[in-house]
Amino acid sequence: MRFAIILLDFPRHSVTIRNLSDEAHRALKVRAAQHGRSTEAEMRDILEAAVRPTQRVKLGTLLSAIGREAGLTEADMRPFDRLRDEIPTAPMSFE
Numbered sequence: 001m002r003f004a005i006i007l008l009d010f011p012r013h014s015v016t017i018r019n020l021s022d023e024a025h026r027a028l029k030v031r032a033a034q035h036g037r038s039t040e041a042e043m044r045d046i047l048e049a050a051v052r053p054t055q056r057v058k059l060g061t062l063l064s065a066i067g068r069e070a071g072l073t074e075a076d077m078r079p080f081d082r083l084r085d086e087i088p089t090a091p092m093s094f095e
Helices: 022-035 039-051 059-069 074-086
Strands: none
Touching: 022 039
């Protein structure tokens, strides 16, 4: 039996920060040391945390918000609930 190993090389990007004050640089170095990593790794973590969403948007929450913005009420949704509950779903076929 033969195996193949596929290596994926995802590009990384570089960022240069100019005119960083000595005080900020020292603070970054101290913070990195407290977390047991390099200054570069600390800056990367700070940047990633700053742009990462605070919480994942869930589909149901998003759809509910769209319905509220459109002014839909529970009464508007009852016909859809009845249709969904009365019409049996056919099993999925993979053939």
